[in-house]
Amino acid sequence: MSIELINASFSYPGGFLANENLNLVIEPGERVAIVGQNGAGKTTAVKMMNGLHKPTAGDVLVDGKNTKEYTTAQIARMVGYVFQNPDDQIFNQSVRAEIEYMPRYFKLSAAETRRRVERAVILAGLEDYMGKNPFDIPYPIRKFVTIAAVLATEPKYVIFDEPTAGQDRRGTQILETMMDELQKEGIAVVTITHDMEFVARNFDRVVAMAHRNILADGTAAEIFGNDQVVNEARIRRPQLAQLALDLGLQGILNGDELVNALD
Numbered sequence: 001m002s003i004e005l006i007n008a009s010f011s012y013p014g015g016f017l018a019n020e021n022l023n024l025v026i027e028p029g030e031r032v033a034i035v036g037q038n039g040a041g042k043t044t045a046v047k048m049m050n051g052l053h054k055p056t057a058g059d060v061l062v063d064g065k066n067t068k069e070y071t072t073a074q075i076a077r078m079v080g081y082v083f084q085n086p087d088d089q090i091f092n093q094s095v096r097a098e099i100e101y102m103p104r105y106f107k108l109s110a111a112e113t114r115r116r117v118e119r120a121v122i123l124a125g126l127e128d129y130m131g132k133n134p135f136d137i138p139y140p141i142r143k144f145v146t147i148a149a150v151l152a153t154e155p156k157y158v159i160f161d162e163p164t165a166g167q168d169r170r171g172t173q174i175l176e177t178m179m180d181e182l183q184k185e186g187i188a189v190v191t192i193t194h195d196m197e198f199v200a201r202n203f204d205r206v207v208a209m210a211h212r213n214i215l216a217d218g219t220a221a222e223i224f225g226n227d228q229v230v231n232e233a234r235i236r237r238p239q240l241a242q243l244a245l246d247l248g249l250q251g252i253l254n255g256d257e258l259v260n261a262l263d
């Protein structure tokens with residue numbers, strides 16, 4: 001059981017090659033951060049994982065199923081993708097309708113629909129917004145509406161595309177608690193982000209992309225400790241990792257590690 005990209009490439013209509021020969025395996029319950037400069041091909045790659053894009057060369061398998069042989073809706077039920085821009089995803093007139101949409105589409109019972117919606121709403125901290133029009137609420141909350149809508153489908157793998165963009169501390173805290181909860185349930189969480197402090201706090205495994213390729217796939221300490229990867233993927237080291245390196249210490253990601261190393 002896993003998501004597997006096998007020499008997967010993707011060209012957009014018109015011919016632009018956005019991903020070239022990607023090889024990557026994501027297992028249930030894993031947490032993976034995908035990082036790298038604008039235009040590196042991160043969003044394209046995750047859209048291949050949930051069947052929105054079918055590879056133009058190579059294969060993508062989800063729990064052994066080749067995405068080319070299934071509809072996007074079938075794959076999306078296993079792999080949930082929360083869009084980078086919530087306005088590309090939302091189409092209902094109320095927060096409740098947006099979150100209930102997929103459970104209703106699946107024709108789940110009223111009780112099961114209620115259970116799923118309640119769980120998603122609590123995880124996303126949306127209790128006070130259920131009757132509102134999604135387009136009348138602030139962008140960061142709107143992003144949580146799209147997250148809740150995907151969680152209500154209860155996929156085995158969840159992909160967040162830039163979830164911390166525009167979030168304050170409360171939003172980031174909700175996300176971190178949510179990821180812990182999902183991981184406890186054995187759900188894999190893949191997150192694209194430009195926020196390296198968020199990566200250092202929450203992710204062991206980091207995939208760095210640049211120029212349509214995967215540059216490196218390793219622990220956060222390995223990725224942030226590698227000058228070549230940091231420069232080529234144009235990522236900013238987390239502050240403490242940079243401070244530690246300036247002090248000649250490798251593999252430090254947080255304050256506790258730094259204190260221990262200096263002891």
Ligand SMILES: Nc1ncnc2c1ncn2[C@@H]1O[C@H](COP(=O)(O)OP(=O)(O)OP(=O)(O)O)[C@@H](O)[C@H]1O
Nearest residue numbers: 012013016018036037038039040041042043044045
């Ligand atoms: N619909 C499209 N048609 C043609 N080219 C596209 C399309 N969408 C994306 N691209 C191009 O593919 C490349 C990779 O885009 P992608 O969105 O995957 O990058 P990204 O790593 O997610 O970037 P960002 O950090 O800015 O979100 C970019 O050069 C982009 O311009």
Ligand SMILES: [Mg+2]
Nearest residue numbers: 042043044084
């Ligand atoms: Mg993107």
